[in-house]
Amino acid sequence: MVRRDLPQVAALELACFGREAWPLQAFKDLLAAFAGSRPARGAFWVAEDQATGGVVGYAGVEVSALWGEMDIINIAVASSHRRRGVGCLLIERIVRLCRQRGVSLLWLRVRASNRGARRFYRRMGFQERGRFAGYYLEPDESAVIMAMEPEER
Ligand SMILES: CC(C)(COP(=O)(O)OP(=O)(O)OC[C@H]1O[C@@H](n2cnc3c(N)ncnc32)[C@H](O)[C@@H]1OP(=O)(O)O)[C@@H](O)C(=O)NCCC(=O)NCCS
Incomplete structure (x- = not known):
């Protein structure tokens, strides 16, 4: 992800997460x-449509508070491009970085009601490790905490 991708990334973020969407500035500051x-201390990638060059997905990862571990901070694929392996490619890119850096645990949080994403993460090798009650607002909801060990995938 580079700065010129940000308008498309922010539009995709809004389409996927609505009121919870990060503003463009948040991506800019983190980049x-x-x-x-x-x-x-982190990285972002975009997935582009080979025909149009348009952004069809993105993902970000950050070193967690516990040094030696990383957190997926966001991942989204345009609804028009889902179930074609784009999300899987983005996770594989994150896992590659974790392996290069000897990261022992890769974490993420997901809304309990986001069953599609939870299935996707399980398919990618993540396991549920716990819950964080009241983590999300509007609607108030628990986060399911998931993790994988990049070296053992
Ligand atoms: C979750 C998300 C990133 C998955 O991206 P994707 O490109 O569609 O995923 P892939 O095509 O790589 O899926 C790989 C496998 O994961 C599983 N999977 C993916 N989405 C799924 C869904 N909605 N329901 C059930 N299983 C799913 C399937 O097993 C799929 O393989 P298959 O299509 O051969 O059956 C995408 O649905 C998305 O952007 N959702 C909205 C944003 C979001 O919720 N992000 C996560 C926030 S924590």
Whole structure:
């Protein structure tokens, strides 16, 4: 992901997450923070449509508070491009970075009601490790906490 991708990324974020969507500025700030840290404290990627060059998905990962572990901070694929393996490619890219950096655990949080995403993550090798009550607002909902061990995938 580079700065010129951000209008398309922000539009996709809004389409996927509505009121919970991050504003463009949040992506911009994180991209700058990641670019300015050594080793980078996170990374973002976009998936592009080969025919049009348009952004059809994106994902981001950040070093977690526990050094040596990482958190997926967001992942989304345009509804027009789902169930074609784009999300899987984005996860594989994240896992590759984790392996390169010797990350032992890769974490994520997902709305309990987001059954499609939970199935997707299980399919990608994540297991449910717990719940975080009241993590999400409007509607108030638990986060399911999932993790995978990149080295053992
Ligand atoms: C979750 C998401 C990123 C998956 O992206 P995708 O590109 O459709 O995923 P893939 O095509 O790589 O799916 C790989 C496998 O995961 C499983 N899977 C993916 N989406 C699924 C769904 N909605 N329901 C059940 N299983 C699903 C399937 O087993 C799928 O393989 P198959 O299509 O051969 O059956 C996408 O649905 C999305 O952007 N959702 C909205 C945003 C969101 O909820 N993000 C997660 C926030 S925590």
